[in-house]
Amino acid sequence: MGLRLWVIRIVVLVTAILGINYVVWRWLASVNWDAWWIAVPLVVAETYSLVDSLLFGLTMWRCRDRGEPPEPEPDLTVDVLIATYNEPIDLVMRTARAAAAIHYPHRTWVLDDGARPEMKAAAEAEGIGWITRSEDWSGKARHAKAGNLNNALLMTDGEFLLILDADQVPLPEILDRTLGYFRDPRMALVQTPQWFENVPADDPLGSQAPLFYGPIQQGKDGWNAAFFCGSNAVIRREALMQLGVSRYAGEVEAGVRRALRTARSVLRRARKDLTGDDQMVRAALDAIEFDLRRAQQELDAGEALMDVTYRFQQRVAAVRREMVAADLTALESDLAAIAELDDLAGDGVGLDLDALDKLSAREYSPLGAVETVQALIEAVDVDLGGEAQPIMPMATISVTEDMATCMRIHGLGWRTAYHDEVLAHGLAPEDLATMLTQRLRWAQGTMQVMLRENPLVQRRLTWPQRLMYFSTMWSYLSGFAAIVYLAAPIVYLTLGILPVQALSTEFFIRLVPFLVVNQLLFFIVADGRPTWRGQQYSLALFPTWIRSVTSAVGNVVFGRSLDFAVTPKTKQESDRRPWHLVRPQLWAIVALVLAAVIGVVRMSTGHANVPGTLFNIVWVGFDLAIFSVIIKAVRYRGFDPAAEQPPSIIRARRGAA
Secondary structure, eight states: OOHHHHHHHHHHHHHHHHHHHHHHHIIIIIBOGGGHHHHHHHHHHHHHHHHHHHHHHHHHHTOOOOOSOOOOOTTOOEEEEEEESSOOHHHHHHHHHHHHTOSSOOEEEEEETTOOHHHHHHHHHTTOEEEOOOGGGTTSOOOHHHHHHHHHHTTOOOSEEEEEETTOEEOTTTTTTTGGGGGSTTEEEEEOOOEETTOOTTOTTOOOOTTIIIIIHHHHHHTTOOOOOSSSEEEEHHHHHHHHHHHHHHHHHHHHHHHHHHHHHHHHHHHHHOOSOOHHHHHHHHHHHHHHHHHHHHHHTTOOHHHHHHHHHHHHHHHHHHHHHHHHHHHHHHHHHHHHHHHHHHTTSOOOHHHHHHHHHOOOOOHHHHHHHHHHHHHHOOOOTTSSOSOOOSOOSSSSHHHHHHHHHHHTTOEEEEOOBOOEEEOOOOSHHHHHHHHHHHHHHHHHHHHHSOGGGOTTSOHHHHHHHHHHHHHTTHHHHHHHHHHHHHHHHHHOOOSBSOOOHHHHHHHHHHHHHHHHHHHHHHTTOOOHHHHHHHHHTHHHHHHHHHHHHHHHHHOOOOOOOOOOSSOOOOSSOOGGGGHHHHHHHHHHHHHHHHHHHHHHTTSSOHHHHHHHHHHHHHHHHHHHHHHHHHHOOOOOTTTOOOOOOOBOOOOOO
8 A cells, every 4th residue: 555545544534533523512512502593504514514524535545546457358349339319420420430440459339319311321431330229219218328328238249348428539549458457357347537628727617527537436446436427438248238137137026026015905905895795706816815925925935036927827817717707607697687587578577576686686796806806917917118128237217327327237246447547538518508407417317316226225235335326426415505604604794693602712623623634635635636626616506416406306206307408519609698507606606795795894893703704704705716616617618729728638557556
């Protein structure tokens, strides 16, 4: 273990001790309960931030620099898959040509989800494969990019897959630098950074993510939890297909179990609704209930799902045939009785009251019970008729397929790796609207996964893996904490209401060292990479993060539409500056400035505590420094290669840490 990792671990421990000490003291000794409406939200927000800091420290605890990759084995078969929907053909073909020029032998495919004839013609003219959805997808759920990849998986056969977005132009050596990791037979995925060539040095939209595509991914890699990020990754087909088959089998079994439980409930209602003492019907329903219990016991014992369901359906079908035969016999008797009555009436003799009494007292066969039995058959007849194909290796539970897919791969016991070397050049959003669309989609997808498959309860993941996934999901809750951090200084400067009992020496002795050491941790792990822009956007995009949570909850819990939008790959031209897109942030800036002015006036007139006012003005200044990036983003007019030098590429080829 290298010196840098030892230093990181020491700083992590100090940060954790100082942070826990501060937050425990805040809860036990410093909450101003007289102003609980601001005091409690603030201490909750601080607790949230402490958990975030602890999760970051845990990530960095095993930060792993893999250094030089192993040499790839010869003669591996590789399919390069370029996913596209409606991107300009020239943009897609730029990527496709670069993919075709990759050194390691492979086949290149354009996965055209728009089924454009001109895209097909352009690809085939240069000997590049073209794939679009099969007719099986007509009228079925499409699942966006995940569906596009799932369709291609069943139409290609390479042992390994290089996944690329339409704008991610690969370097010729990308496979030579990544395939060697697959000498490990349990290696399922190798992720490389996403780096954007059309970003100026000051990165006004925060497109580059040097902290994530670097220390954070390296830290997750140390816990065998490196993420699949949707592009610039090589995946072993075997791992994906095992995932698809296991998910299919698991979902079918879960569906059968749900159907059997529902069937028992339906059966109880059917028995309750029976009238009379028809022993044959009751015996039939008892037999079905017995078969239900036996089917559940057979599943619990691990018997094959197909065998269990087949035997159960055959037994119920036999019972149903017996009931239908009895119904036919009864119906024939009924018709005979009715015909007899008709004969009596036709003879002019009049109706025989004794015959009418017998007819009215007769117990007809319970057709409702027969229909209930039929419902039982349908309930356990599980099919995936709503899907275009039963095997869906790429997860379809989220608008972003990458995280859920990788989490499931880890759940099967596979390993992943993060190779910290830029091996593809992409295009970042060049306008604020596109950037906000992209960030919202990422956050919504992450929250969908959290709500549908919370990693903390995935028993097949190790606890570190669970926490590595959860930490990313947890970070998107920061929007709610941001509101409190904005409100607290405004409340004090304008109303003089303090959320803590006192801004005492004890308060500053506990808070300031924690903040300083926490920033020191960021500085050390960044190792020269710029991180300030990322810290700005983590707070400045608080409306986006809040919307992602509320919309994901609305989608998963209440079934509402997510208003999914594909991120445009080209600049969206507009003559007016998009101030309307950041209206909440602008209101926050105005409120902070007015609060600072009011605070200075109150302090100068003796109506406010000087240390408290100064402390909160510094707080406001920090918030304004954070929000200054919004002004820069609104004014940004796109990358000008003639006036700007693109950021330098960081190629991490250091020795193992």
